[in-house]
Amino acid sequence: MADGSGRKNGRDSGPRRQCVCPKRPQRSTNPELGTVYLVGAGPGDPDLFTVRGHRLLAQADVIVHDRLISRELLDRARGDAEIIDVRKTCGHGERAQSKINTILVERAKRGLTVVRLKGGDPFVFGRGWEEWCACRGAAVPCTVVPGITSALAVPAAAGIPITHRGTGRAFAVVAAQGSTSDEAAGLDYGALAKITTVVILMGRANLAIVAQSLIKAGRNACTPAACIERGTTPRQRSVVATLGTIAEAADREGLRAPVVTVVGEVVHCAGECGNQLVGRSVPNAELHEPLAGRRVVITRSTSSSHQLRERLTAAGAITIDAPMIRIEYPPNPDRLDAAIANLGSYQWIAFASVHSVRGFFERLATLGQDARALSPCKVAAIGPITASALNKRGIRAELVARPYSTSVLADDLLANTADGTGRVLCPCGDTADSGLPQELRRARLGVDGVVVYRTVTLKPEESALRAISDGVDAVLCCSPSAARRFARLGIDIASATVACIGPSTASAARAAGMPVAVTADEHTDRGLVAALAQHFRSAEEAARLHVEYAR
Numbered sequence: 334m335a336d337g338s339g340r341k342n343g344r345d346s347g348p349r350r351q352c353v354c355p356k357r358p359q360r361s362t363n364p365e366l367g368t369v370y371l372v373g374a375g376p377g378d379p380d381l382f383t384v385r386g387h388r389l390l391a392q393a394d395v396i397v398h399d400r401l402i403s404r405e406l407l408d409r410a411r412g413d414a415e416i417i418d419v420r421k422t423c424g425h426g427e428r429a430q431s432k433i434n435t436i437l438v439e440r441a442k443r444g445l446t447v448v449r450l451k452g453g454d455p456f457v458f459g460r461g462w463e464e465w466c467a468c469r470g471a472a473v474p475c476t477v478v479p480g481i482t483s484a485l486a487v488p489a490a491a492g493i494p495i496t497h498r499g500t501g502r503a504f505a506v507v508a509a510q511g512s513t514s515d516e517a518a519g520l521d522y523g524a525l526a527k528i529t530t531v532v533i534l535m536g537r538a539n540l541a542i543v544a545q546s547l548i549k550a551g552r553n554a555c556t557p558a559a560c561i562e563r564g565t566t567p568r569q570r571s572v573v574a575t576l577g578t579i580a581e582a583a584d585r586e587g588l589r590a591p592v593v594t595v596v597g598e599v600v601h602c603a604g605e606c607g608n609q610l611v612g613r614s615v616p617n618a619e620l621h622e623p624l625a626g627r628r629v630v631i632t633r634s635t636s637s638s639h640q641l642r643e644r645l646t647a648a649g650a651i652t653i654d655a656p657m658i659r660i661e662y663p664p665n666p667d668r669l670d671a672a673i674a675n676l677g678s679y680q681w682i683a684f685a686s687v688h689s690v691r692g693f694f695e696r697l698a699t700l701g702q703d704a705r706a707l708s709p710c711k712v713a714a715i716g717p718i719t720a721s722a723l724n725k726r727g728i729r730a731e732l733v734a735r736p737y738s739t740s741v742l743a744d745d746l747l748a749n750t751a752d753g754t755g756r757v758l759c760p761c762g763d764t765a766d767s768g769l770p771q772e773l774r775r776a777r778l779g780v781d782g783v784v785v786y787r788t789v790t791l792k793p794e795e796s797a798l799r800a801i802s803d804g805v806d807a808v809l810c811c812s813p814s815a816a817r818r819f820a821r822l823g824i825d826i827a828s829a830t831v832a833c834i835g836p837s838t839a840s841a842a843r844a845a846g847m848p849v850a851v852t853a854d855e856h857t858d859r860g861l862v863a864a865l866a867q868h869f870r871s872a873e874e875a876a877r878l879h880v881e882y883a884r
Contacts, residue, residue, distance in 0.1 A: 367441035369468050370448050371455040373480015378565040379405040394445035434467035441473040454482040458508045484532045487564025487593040491571045492603045500598040501530045510535030522550035530597035537592040541580035557600035562588045567649040568626040623869035625649025627806040632657045632815040641858040653800045655793035657818035662692045669783045677709040679758040684714045690722040692785030693760040763787040790818045805829045813841030820845030832865045
């Protein structure tokens with residue numbers, strides 16, 4: 334993310350413009366006056382956002398943000414916060430800087446806490462000084478919260494040190510974006526050509542002009558150069574070449590803004606580059622993974638999607654949370670209370686999911702009981718995730734169905750039940766797709782299915798729907814109810830890959846009209862992510878072989 338992504342098109346400053354701040358006004362004594370915080374959002378990776386920035390984001394009444402601020406950061410705002418997008422893309426959709434200043438001052442004068450969220454650092458080509466002066470001139474308290482500038486972070490993420498003993502003892506950072514080429518042409522190339530390392534922000538559109546101007550000013554055309562697109566994010570790509578060929582190489586590889594360009598011998602340090610610098614594309618290390626840069630929709634309930642999201646993010650994927658369901662635990666489970674009071678009459682208690690474990694044990698706690706109440710019964714579970722949930726509550730499952738399906742657990746229980754006549758208690762959900770009670774009855778076992786949770790369907794937030802409409806690579810379905818809900822919403826996912834965590838979910842998705850391409854063999858988060866990665870790996874290999882065959 335280039336610093337100053339929200340800057341106004343045209344020339345912001347020049348060698349003759351002086352930095353003048355209005356005289357300090359009389360300090361306001363209004364106790365209801367709010368505060369404006371100019372917060373640097375960092376180079377793109379949400380994990381590089383500062384601790385103070387996180388705290389302010391969670392407290393803000395109003396968040397005013399630029400174009401390249403990540404959705405993940407904005408999702409950490411309070412649910413009732415006003416979020417104002419003041420994106421200013423070069424050539425269209427520009428909102429005047431004076432209008433932004435007015436928003437900041439007006440909201441603060443209402444007594445609101447305002448976070449002005451700016452890419453990189455607010456005072457590095459971000460027009461943060463102008464906003465600070467506007468607040469100061471209006472007697473509005475304003476605090477600057479520095480951020481990690483992309484001028485340093487993005488080259489580092491690509492393996493390029495800005496300074497290096499013997500090859501890079503000084504560096505300059507310049508901005509080269511404007512509505513015309515005038516701003517790029519107005520740089521002091523004579524001075525820049527003498528500096529060992531030059532970092533160029535916001536210069537993708539004028540890259541050819543900048544490169545040729547440096548060469549004309551005396552910089553060797555063979556000087557190593559690199560362009561890094563969307564640095565520090567899973568979509569990071571790097572192109573390395575020479576100063577004379579970097580613009581052509583960036584065009585050939587299709588690099589698009591935001592791009593940070595580095596010119597200097599330090600580019601030799603980039604991982605895997607060696608001395609082969611002519612027009613070579615070097616992806617971010619994560620991009621060797623088949624999920625890197627892929628946009629993946631998670632339809633699971635928010636309360637249980639954390640680990641899945643972490644696995645996808647670790648693989649380089651960009652996750653979009655679009656929960657289709659919410660799990661609620663019934664407030665008046667009369668049948669469950671009766672079953673708990675008669676646990677001695679059951680030979681087995683069988684749990685089909687983490688939700689069934691949670692619902693059952695929450696009710697136990699409400700009744701003033703704990704895991705000791707299960708002592709008369711043997712415990713069975715479907716899969717290691719459910720078994721792990723039991724372990725955390727002090728219960729070791731005697732029987733864990735592998736592979737992880739209701740029919741396998743039913744067969745295993747029948748084989749392990751004395752005379753095949755023992756009764757089984759089955760805590761389950763309110764939807765038919767929980768399946769376990771039916772399978773147990775089919776196996777000729779006496780079973781009492783008691784509802785311990787219910788599934789409520791949801792409509793995703795508009796932000797998630799917009800993100801999906803921008804195009805996604807995969808949609809993950811982790812339950813039949815979530816798959817059916819997604820299908821009923823009629824969301825256009827074009828050619829996206831539909832991946833399901835297991836056969837029952839896949840069956841429900843297909844019945845609802847979804848084109849399932851991937852079904853995990855191991856019905857866990859790990860298995861689902863691995864199956865999706867293998868799908869894309871196979872597709873990439875097939876595409877490569879097709880190209881080689883065509884040649």
